Amino acid sequence: MAKQLYWEDVEVGTELPSLAKVATTQILVGWAGASGDFVPLHYDDAFARSQGLPGVIVHGALKRQWLVQLIIDWSGDEGTLRKFSCQYRAVDFPRPMRTLTEAQEGETWWGKGKVTKKYIENGDHYVACDIWVGKGEGEVTTTGRATVILPSRSAKG
């Protein structure tokens, strides 16, 4: 894993390294199986159309886990994700498959975040962040907040 981040390394306004993600119909099927979410909106195109959508949509919970990955990649093995929330603002559509393994060209999503608060509580060094998933053109479809405990250079643990 990357070099460990310390509490002293971040300031309010610090941006998290962006995480690029692609959702394909194949990835959604994998997510359905792994997460146990078998709502057919996410894999059955005819069903999605019957619900008034142009096609199947990306699971909100998959976008949520992209944001969990964003935060944990940033805070490192010694960081601890303490609180996390997210809401889904708009639907996203996966890239259809072109071959057995390759998706069509299309959308790339970005997990992003920014530090909003830095504080010490009961001896622990906390950082709060706004986090979001946006499309390539910048439209944000998922927003959230995360609170992590980071190691400090000036304190044990």
Next chain:
Amino acid sequence: MPLPAGITKFIGQVSSTIYEVEKGAVARFAEAVGDPNPLYWDEEYARKSRYGAVIAPPGFFGWPMRRGESSDDLKTLVSSLAEAGYGRILDGGIEWEFLKPIRVGDKLTVTSTVKNIVERSGKTGKAVFAFREIIYVNQNNETVTRARQTTIHLVG
């Protein structure tokens, strides 16, 4: 807006299930996210970490409708809402508090309580919002995660 008749009786309903955290399930979950973090699959790497064992990614249990282990209350609430015309269901988001790590091999008692059910009108029409609190307790009687989950039930 009034709620469909009989729906408020689900408020306060508690259901509980036991879930064993399997190594393969955790690895598949991380793979499905596209998250290569070795803490979720590499036993040697994880053993040397401060966790001492492979852990589940935070959020490993986000959606209460896992097939085969859906709680009775959820199925009944969902089907009652569907009968009342709210046939579509959306994930309305989540709030988590992570208190302790979840390790492969843990046996979790998952207790879900329906905290509130309200009807609201929004840009997509009438909708019923159901709020659940879900508490995950491990085999050592430690609360590992607290969640507040919202599901949105739409007419259709």
